[in-house]
Amino acid sequence: MPELPEVETTLRGILPTLLHSTIDQVIVRNRSLRWPVPDGLEAKLAGQTVENVARRGKYLLIGTPAGTAMLHLGMSGSLRVLDSGIPPEKHDHVDIALTSKKVIRFNDPRRFGSLLWAGDQPFAHPLLAALGPEPLSDTFAGSTLYNAGRNRQVAIKQLIMNSNIVVGVGNIYASESLFRAGINPARKAGRLSRARYDRLATEIKRVLSEAIKMGGTTLRDFHNAEGKPGYFKIKLQVYDRAGKPCNICAQPIKHRVQGQRATYYCSECQT
DNA sequence: CAAAGGTCCTGCTCGC
């Protein structure tokens, strides 16, 4: 599920409840997420006051005086803000219970998500240290992609999904931004002009911003901290639209598997 | 049985 807009939506949903709150206790019911939840994480967070809640790429960072916890939603994870006392259901792996009698509950059926401890230098953590720029910041531009794509054989779609080059662009928004930029997803990264990279960077920023405004995209699992879906699906031009007419030229949208991921595009509009 | 929105890691291939 969650790409940058969905993680940002989640962040905004938990922020008012979590920021400046005090953690009463953390309950881990299933430690076997993508990586095991470290032993002792509950004890480190208990009694701490949350001084900072942030997002880096698709990682959510919960900062306390004792250190920072790092949470990733993986493919099917979500966070909800609940009142205390609501019994956990299947796949509710972690609760962060607050002294305010609110609970931040992490549910993740596929368990590709993670909850890790990043100490007091979170950005030095191996999972964060090598991440590329935030796509919505000024440190990301056409030049970022152009430089990264020089002389590379890799398909442009895989380039923009590489978190070491730019964070937050997952399978849905990769297809969508390439459609908007008129670029064939299979095109080799080294064979794109600077001008087309400028356009692509612009479209990545636009599609992510628009999706955040609409609360993200819900295909099946994703919901925000209130349990409600995102509404960007109605704006998708190509993703999950195989065989349906292109909104520009009416040719059927094509589907292919690229790097083991579903890719959707219009062979007429995208070159 | 295939596929699902993420992404790290391993191991292969290619070119120097």
Next chain:
DNA sequence: TGCGAGCAGGACCTTT
């Protein structure tokens, strides 16, 4: 032959 970079594929899971 040896090495590193780049790239493809496997891995982690459950649900539909």
